[in-house]
Amino acid sequence: EDARIARAPVIRGVGDIDTAIPDREALARDLRLAIGKGELFLHYQPKVHLRRNRVESVEALIRWRHPVRGLIMPGEFIGIAEESRDIIDLTVWTIQQVIRDQRALAREGHDVTAFINISGSLLSDARFVRRACALVKSSGARIGFEITETAVIREPEIAIAHLHEFAAIGIDIAIDDYGAGLSSLAYLKKLPARELKIDKLFVTQLTSSNRDPLIVRSTIDLAHALEMEVVAEGVETPAALALLTVMGCDIAQGYFISRPIDLSALLDFLGSNAIADLDPKRAMLPDL
Ligand code: C2E
Ligand code: MG
Ligand code: MG
Ligand code: MG
Numbered sequence: 001e002d003a004r005i006a007r008a009p010v011i012r013g014v015g016d017i018d019t020a021i022p023d024r025e026a027l028a029r030d031l032r033l034a035i036g037k038g039e040l041f042l043h044y045q046p047k048v049h050l051r052r053n054r055v056e057s058v059e060a061l062i063r064w065r066h067p068v069r070g071l072i073m074p075g076e077f078i079g080i081a082e083e084s085r086d087i088i089d090l091t092v093w094t095i096q097q098v099i100r101d102q103r104a105l106a107r108e109g110h111d112v113t114a115f116i117n118i119s120g121s122l123l124s125d126a127r128f129v130r131r132a133c134a135l136v137k138s139s140g141a142r143i144g145f146e147i148t149e150t151a152v153i154r155e156p157e158i159a160i161a162h163l164h165e166f167a168a169i170g171i172d173i174a175i176d177d178y179g180a181g182l183s184s185l186a187y188l189k190k191l192p193a194r195e196l197k198i199d200k201l202f203v204t205q206l207t208s209s210n211r212d213p214l215i216v217r218s219t220i221d222l223a224h225a226l227e228m229e230v231v232a233e234g235v236e237t238p239a240a241l242a243l244l245t246v247m248g249c250d251i252a253q254g255y256f257i258s259r260p261i262d263l264s265a266l267l268d269f270l271g272s273n274a275i276a277d278l279d280p281k282r283a284m285l286p287d288l
Contacts, residue, residue: 005009011012012043019071021073024080025074026048027072027077027080028084028086029076029081030066030082031081031084031085031086031090032064032086032094033095034064034066034222035086036090038153039064039065039066039067039284040062040063040064040065040090040093040094041062041063041198041262042060042061042062042063042094042097042098042101042262042263043061043063043064043260043261043262043276044058044060044061044101044260044262044263044266045058045061045253045258045259045261046058046061046253046257046258046266046269046270047059047115047231047251047252047253048251048252048253048257048275048278049251050115050245050249050250050251050252051250053273053275053276053278054113055110055112055269055270055275056103056113056251057112057113057114057115057144057172057251058112058113058114058115058266059114059117059146059184059253059260060098060101060114060115060116061074061117061260062074062078062090062117064077074117074127078119081119082119082121083185083221085120086122087120087122088125088128091116091118091119091122091128091132092128092131092132093114093152095132095135095136095143096135097118098114098141098143099135099136099139099141099143100264102114102115102139102141102142102143103141104263104267105263105266105267105270106141108267108270108271109268110267110271111142111268112160112281113143113144113172114141114142114143114144115143115144115145115146115172115174115179115189116143116144116145116146116186117145117146117147117176118132118145118146118147118151119151120147120150120151120152120154120159121133121154122147123147123151123152123155123158123159123162123163124154124155124159124162125156126158126162127163129165129166132166133165133166133169133171134141134168136169136171136247137169142170142172143166143171144171144172144173144174144194144195144207145161145166145170145171145172145173146174146175146197147173147175147176148175148176148177148181148238149175149178149181149182149183149184149187149188149191150181150182150183152187152191153182153183153184153187160187160190160191163191163192164191164192165235166170166192167192171193172195173191173192173193173194173195174193174194174195174196174197174231175188175193175195175196175197175228176190177197178196178197178198178199178245179199179201179215179219180201188226189226191226192229193229194228194229195228195229195231195244195248195283196219196222196223196226196228196229196230197231197232197233198219198220198230198231198232198233198249199229199233199234200234200254201234202219203216203232203233203234203240203244204234204240205237206239206243206244207237207238207239207240207243213247213258216232216244216247216249218288220247220248220249221255224248224284225282229250229251230248230249230250230251230254231249231250231251232244232249232251232252232253232254233253233254233255234253234254234255235252235254235255235256236254236255236256237256238256240254240256241254241256241257241278257274257275257278258274269276
């Protein structure tokens with residue numbers, strides 16, 4: 001799905017310093033209006049529980065269909081939204097849309113937790129936290145938040161307190177991109193997190209590198225010792241999926257299982273036998 005849209009013409013910023021800054025300003029102006037104009041939309045990527053061989057959660061990933069520039073991926077506009085503080089409205093919109101979509105999934109009998117990426121700067125914003133809690137609480141939807149540890153390190157006291165508020169109303173907390181940014185074991189043990197997501201940096205080369213399997217295995221052991229489930233993101237091959245299963249990884253997510261897809265494709269995916277066909281035990285283990 002992503003790949004199909006990505007083939008639409010996308011005019012990217014010219015790689016020249018003189019135009020790069022005005023381009024960013026133009027994008028920031030357009031982004032301010034994009035929410036109201038209905039240009040933002042969500043794709044969902046399934047997260048498969050490996051022992052139960054079932055999709056128990058999905059991750060919402062935002063995209064922007066710009067009227068002139070075409071499809072713009074979050075890596076190109078989340079940073080801009082953080083600078084302009086439009087990230088607050090963008091995230092509130094995302095939470096509301098995810099709650100609606102999660103209801104549509106539940107109506108079809110798919111009881112999955114929908115995870116939302118929350119920018120670090122929002123974790124220390126008490127007004128945002130109150131608003132997010134009110135939305136989730138009144139919806140009764142099963143929602144998770146993915147946050148990075150780097151976000152917590154910036155203002156640890158307040159961020160950790162807010163994460164406890166989220167957890168207290170039943171929001172599942174996942175630590176995203178683990179191992180890729182700043183991390184501190186001192187904070188890790190204080191976070192009310194249920195999931196540790198190993199960054200795809202260590203997963204995409206899993207079966208072709210010497211060190212990544214050692215890093216992944218020890219991260220799995222660490223997370224389990226802290227009573228967290230481990231998610232591997234960036235699972236692109238059957239060999240990676242098989243190795244992760246043998247290593248005791250709990251949950252897998254990646255292009256091999258499914259690309260991020262729109263809600264109707266997600267409904268098809270969840271209603272199909274796609275997961276049963278994936279059985280990693282049938283995939284060939286790499287010769288390590
Ligand atoms: P993330 O939360 O770590 O999401 C994982 C990224 O990896 C996504 O990129 C996803 O499409 C991509 N991915 C999934 N499977 C594979 C795979 O098998 N191989 C590879 N190479 N990549 C894979 P995407 O959608 O471009 O999002 C990039 C980042 O933008 C996200 O990283 C997240 O940090 C941020 N983001 C996305 N949506 C939102 C949002 O609604 N709010 C905020 N604040 N940030 C968002
Ligand atoms: Mg994420
Ligand atoms: Mg991630
Ligand atoms: Mg990432």
